[in-house]
Amino acid sequence: MTLEITTAGRVRILTLARPEALNAFNEALYDATTEALMQAAEDPEVAVVVLTGAGRAFSAGTDLKEMQARVTATDFTPGRHGFLGLIDALSAFAKPLICAVNGLGIGIGTTILGFADLAFMSTTARLMCPFTSLGVAPEAASSYLVPQLIGRQNAAWLLMSSEWITAQQALEMGLVWKVCEPDDLMGQALRHAEILAARPLASLMAVKQSITAPTRPEVAAARERENAFFVELMGAAANAEALAAFTSTS
Numbered sequence: 001m002t003l004e005i006t007t008a009g010r011v012r013i014l015t016l017a018r019p020e021a022l023n024a025f026n027e028a029l030y031d032a033t034t035e036a037l038m039q040a041a042e043d044p045e046v047a048v049v050v051l052t053g054a055g056r057a058f059s060a061g062t063d064l065k066e067m068q069a070r071v072t073a074t075d076f077t078p079g080r081h082g083f084l085g086l087i088d089a090l091s092a093f094a095k096p097l098i099c100a101v102n103g104l105g106i107g108i109g110t111t112i113l114g115f116a117d118l119a120f121m122s123t124t125a126r127l128m129c130p131f132t133s134l135g136v137a138p139e140a141a142s143s144y145l146v147p148q149l150i151g152r153q154n155a156a157w158l159l160m161s162s163e164w165i166t167a168q169q170a171l172e173m174g175l176v177w178k179v180c181e182p183d184d185l186m187g188q189a190l191r192h193a194e195i196l197a198a199r200p201l202a203s204l205m206a207v208k209q210s211i212t213a214p215t216r217p218e219v220a221a222a223r224e225r226e227n228a229f230f231v232e233l234m235g236a237a238a239n240a241e242a243l244a245a246f247t248s249t250s
Contacts, residue, residue, distance in 0.1 A: 003032040004054065010047040010197035011190065012040045019055030024063040025108060027082060034081040037089040047197040047204060049093070050189055051112075052100040058125065061107025064134075083108070084227075087140050090115040091219055094205050096196050100189040101125045101167075101176065107139065110158070110175075114145030117208065119176040120189045121167045127175070133162035135238025137229030144222035148215070150174045 004015040014036050016023035025033075033051075040046045053059055062083065081089070090097070090112065099113055101121040110127040113119050121127075131138055138146075138159050147155040150173040158165065158175075167179045180188045196204060233239055 002026070002029040003036060005036055007046070008190065009194065010045060011193045012036075012043070012046045012049045013190075014040075014049060014051045016051070016053040016059050019053075019057070021063060022057035022060035022104060022106075023053045023055070023109070024060040025083070025086075026063040027077065030083055030086050031081045034085045034089045037086075037093055041089075041093055041095060044201070046095065047199075047201050048096045048098060048193045050098045050100055050186075050193050051116075052186065052189070053102050053109075055103070057103040057109070058099075058101045058105040059107075059109030059112075060104060061109050061130070083139070087223065091141075091216070094208060095201070096193075096204055096208060098189055098193050100185050101127070102182070102185055104128075106130060111138070111140040111142040111146070113175055114140065114142055114149060118178075118189075118192060120178050120180055120185055120192075121170055121176040122182045122185045123167050123179055124182055125167050126164045127158075127170055128162065128164045129159050130162045132160055135236065135241070136233050137226050139226055139230070141219040141222040141226065143226055144215075144218050146175075 002016075002018055004017045006013045006015070014033065016029065016033070018024060018026070018029060023029075037049065040049050093115070096117045097115060099116040099119045101113075101119065103122065103125050105125065105127045107130060110129050129138070129142070142159060146158060149155075150158070154173045157163070158173075165173070165175075167176070170176045171179045178188060
């Protein structure tokens with residue numbers, strides 16, 4: 001199992017469940033998460049989705065072993081939806097989405113917060129966008145969404161430095177809404193989810209649509225730019241060297 005799906009009242013809880021891989025997204029997890037979001041979007045009994053991780057990580061990002069296999073074209077089978085399918089599902093998700101960052105968030109484990117309506121983070125969690133350390137481009141429309149969320153200079157540091165940021169730094173930047181003690185994280189996230197879920201679903205969706213509609217063209221344009229850079233950079237010298245170094249030590 002790569003994804004645990006539970007329901008509490010009108011709240012659907014999606015738990016990334018590859019703890020042995022720090023919940024890194026392989027093709028199976030991209031597909032499972034995409035399909036779970038699509039199902040929650042269509043289910044009239046679901047008003048809010050909470051996304052979190054099992055174990056000590058939220059998500060370590062894209063599985064680098066699979067990225068290496070994709071680059072070398074050996075032993076790689078694309079999923080039905082893959083990374084881009086997940087981003088499409090997040091972009092289209094019309095109901096409130098809450099992220100509860102329980103631990104390490106790397107790559108998509110950080111950039112997914114650009115799609116969250118509310119984000120809660122454990123005091124012990126840390127975030128990082130390792131794009132420059134991997135010799136690749138930003139992803140998930142983060143080149144647009146992150147500056148909108150936290151400002152140009154904070155975004156430049158987060159997306160360019162490949163350095164860790166703490167929960168307190170994420171809170172000060174505005175990347176997350178609330179920081180909680182680890183034992184209180186899910187309780188706080190679910191309490192707020194239940195408040196939202198008690199409101200009329202049509203009204204919740206109207207509010208979200210009103211907030212996100214003006215940004216949709218910019219998100220789509222950012223994705224196109226990022227994808228073009230990714231195609232150019234993935235497998236190039238810096239990326240190949242970084243992936244080779246990772247796979248040789250893992």
